[in-house]
Amino acid sequence: DGGITQSPKYLFRKEGQNVTLSCEQNLNHDAMYWYRQDPGQGLRLIYYSQIVNDFQKGDIAEGYSVSREKKESFPLTVTSAQKNPTAFYLCASSPLGLAGGDEQFFGPGTRLTVL
Amino acid sequence: KQEVTQIPAALSVPEGENLVLNCSFTDSAIYNLQWFRQDPGKGLTSLLLIQSSQREQTSGRLNASLDKSSGRSTLYIAASQPGDSATYLCAVGRYNFNKFYFGSGTKLNVKP
Numbered sequence: 253d254g255g256i257t258q259s260p261k262y263l264f265r266k267e268g269q270n271v272t273l274s275c276e277q278n279l280n281h282d283a284m285y286w287y288r289q290d291p292g293q294g295l296r297l298i299y300y301s302q303i304v305n306d307f308q309k310g311d312i313a314e315g316y317s318v319s320r321e322k323k324e325s326f327p328l329t330v331t332s333a334q335k336n337p338t339a340f341y342l343c344a345s346s347p348l349g350l351a352g353g354d355e356q357f358f359g360p361g362t363r364l365t366v367l
Numbered sequence: 368k369q370e371v372t373q374i375p376a377a378l379s380v381p382e383g384e385n386l387v388l389n390c391s392f393t394d395s396a397i398y399n400l401q402w403f404r405q406d407p408g409k410g411l412t413s414l415l416l417i418q419s420s421q422r423e424q425t426s427g428r429l430n431a432s433l434d435k436s437s438g439r440s441t442l443y444i445a446a447s448q449p450g451d452s453a454t455y456l457c458a459v460g461r462y463n464f465n466k467f468y469f470g471s472g473t474k475l476n477v478k479p
Contacts, residue, residue: 256410287469293471294371295456295469296469310466342411354399354460355399355416356401356411356458356467358403358411360409361409361410
């Protein structure tokens, strides 16, 4: 089955640690996205990538980093510089990327908790 | 900047009722609008996608309309069922820029 996988489902981080969230898609989509969701709020864009080896900051990129070395993979690192990282993280992809505004598909999410 | 608002934030209805969820946006220069469903602790499931040139889309008991000039979209759910209980989010795609703006959602509870 085609889709987007995220791992792990739950992640616990100690203060001062960097952690990496995995996102893989087998939909052959060009564009990939990372969002953060906090209770009672809409999704906020962290980073997005329209093609391999290229990515752009979203609205809340501070304290996060990404890479896009392969079309199917878009890992997100939450660094120790992110002061309030406890949230639900969602990865998404869309087919056309540069065409602008096409349909998005989401993974199941990773819940990150800072201990 | 595009602002997306969903009202009400929560809605509780008896089973079988027809209902309307609202989504409003401030900038009419949108590329498309997408409605999603989110179950607790889960990712988003796409329900309907409306391109900017379209006025509505239908899928089963769901119908979504789009009025760009007034900055509004509605999601109509016919004959609601307890399985429809979830949070419904809308997202607008910005024209010529691959970025989406999300509302904070409407949490729907359909009572048996």
